[in-house]
Amino acid sequence: MITFEGVTKRYRDGTVAVDDLSLEVPTGAITVFVGPSGCGKTTSLRMINRMIDATSGRIALDGQDVREIDPPTLRRGIGYVIQQAGLFPHRRIVDNVATVPYLLGWNKKKARARAMELLELVGLDAGLANRYPFQLSGGQQQRVGVARALAADPPVLLMDEPFSAVDPVVRASLQDELLRLQSELRKTIVFVTHDIDEAVKLGDTVAVLRVGGRLAQMAGPATLLTEPADDFVRGFLGRDRGIRRLSFISAKEVRLGPAPPDLVTGEDGRPLGWRTGDGLAAYGTFDPETDSLRAALDAALLSPNGVAVAVDEEGRVRGVAGRDAIDELLAEYAPPVKGAGSAEEAPA
Numbered sequence: 484m485i486t487f488e489g490v491t492k493r494y495r496d497g498t499v500a501v502d503d504l505s506l507e508v509p510t511g512a513i514t515v516f517v518g519p520s521g522c523g524k525t526t527s528l529r530m531i532n533r534m535i536d537a538t539s540g541r542i543a544l545d546g547q548d549v550r551e552i553d554p555p556t557l558r559r560g561i562g563y564v565i566q567q568a569g570l571f572p573h574r575r576i577v578d579n580v581a582t583v584p585y586l587l588g589w590n591k592k593k594a595r596a597r598a599m600e601l602l603e604l605v606g607l608d609a610g611l612a613n614r615y616p617f618q619l620s621g622g623q624q625q626r627v628g629v630a631r632a633l634a635a636d637p638p639v640l641l642m643d644e645p646f647s648a649v650d651p652v653v654r655a656s657l658q659d660e661l662l663r664l665q666s667e668l669r670k671t672i673v674f675v676t677h678d679i680d681e682a683v684k685l686g687d688t689v690a691v692l693r694v695g696g697r698l699a700q701m702a703g704p705a706t707l708l709t710e711p712a713d714d715f716v717r718g719f720l721g722r723d724r725g726i727r728r729l730s731f732i733s734a735k736e737v738r739l740g741p742a743p744p745d746l747v748t749g750e751d752g753r754p755l756g757w758r759t760g761d762g763l764a765a766y767g768t769f770d771p772e773t774d775s776l777r778a779a780l781d782a783a784l785l786s787p788n789g790v791a792v793a794v795d796e797e798g799r800v801r802g803v804a805g806r807d808a809i810d811e812l813l814a815e816y817a818p819p820v821k822g823a824g825s826a827e828e829a830p831a
């Protein structure tokens with residue numbers, strides 16, 4: 484566990500970047516620091532591995548004050564991933580990943596073998612190992628950055644906007660990959676982002692900071708979306724807060740009706756499309772057993788007639804949900820925001 488106890492950072496010019504911050508980062512889970520630009524996210528993160536020292540207060544790692552641990556020892560147990568990966572441009576990918584093992588004095592063979600293992604772990608082809616960073620896409624470089632941070636198997640990982648320099652599609656796949664990795668590795672991860680969607684997707688716990696480095700609210704994503712602490716948090720979550728919340732509600736609740744005859748299915752029971760005058764139109768599907776209400780809504784929006792097709796795990800049609808069935812649940816879980824106050828500070 485990482486504990487912040489009344490931590491303040493005042494820079495030399497008098498800027499108070501973090502003000503009396505107290506919070507706990509649980510072991511083996513992802514804690515996201517989110518908030519508008521300049522709210523002290525990066526400063527808070529870097530005080531953990533002492534790239535920045537706190538002005539006052541205490542940060543402890545499993546009970547030990549980080550100021551009592553010399554920085555190289557401290558950083559050996561803390562992986563660090565930054566935006567645009569920060570790879571060494573003149574080192575091959577394999578040697579970039581092996582950076583920390585080399586520093587730890589491992590022999591080259593062992594360090595490279597570990598690097599190859601890690602490349603596989605983050606989903607990169609072994610054929611990329613001998614390339615240089617500029618020969619990789621942005622998304623691949625970011626994966627290398629994650630592999631490098633994991634090289635010495637540190638229990639703690641600090642990630643500072645690691646996916647913000649890549650396009651939204653690559654970004655979503657990097658996020659999915661991180662969640663997959665985390666389900667295996669169970670690291671203590673502190674993840675900084677200014678993107679609330681990324682925060683609620685990745686965080687087991689989300690800490691919302693406001694400018695001045697003050698904690699506005701710390702909660703699990705579902706609680707954050709349902710019970711924002713104040714107008715600032717409500718404003719930061721945005722007007723589509725209700726829609727985001729749907730991701731945390733099971734689609735099992737959607738009332739299904741029988742599939743109408745104009746839904747054409749194949750012999751295997753899988754949908755082929757909606758019959759129209761001149762062919763088949765697109766359809767959207769969701770699996771009520773595993774998907775969220777958000778997926779059901781997306782499926783309804785994808786179909787020209789607004790009807791979502793419910794399928795089983797094999798993709799076979801189980802029934803359909805019309806907009807009325809989905810609207811019933813939307814009215815319950817995502818009612819229109821009444822009299823939402825304006826945020827003190829606009830989100831980044």
Ligand SMILES: Nc1ncnc2c1ncn2[C@@H]1O[C@H](COP(=O)(O)OP(=O)(O)OP(=O)(O)O)[C@@H](O)[C@H]1O
Pocket residue numbers: 494495496498499500518519520521522523524525526527677831
């Ligand atoms: N070395 C420094 N000297 C003076 N002020 C600084 C320094 N580094 C950061 N700051 C200020 O401290 C505040 C917090 O900065 P920080 O980088 O921690 O915020 P952030 O939330 O990570 O922002 P962003 O999302 O824009 O990266 C900002 O007002 C910033 O200008």
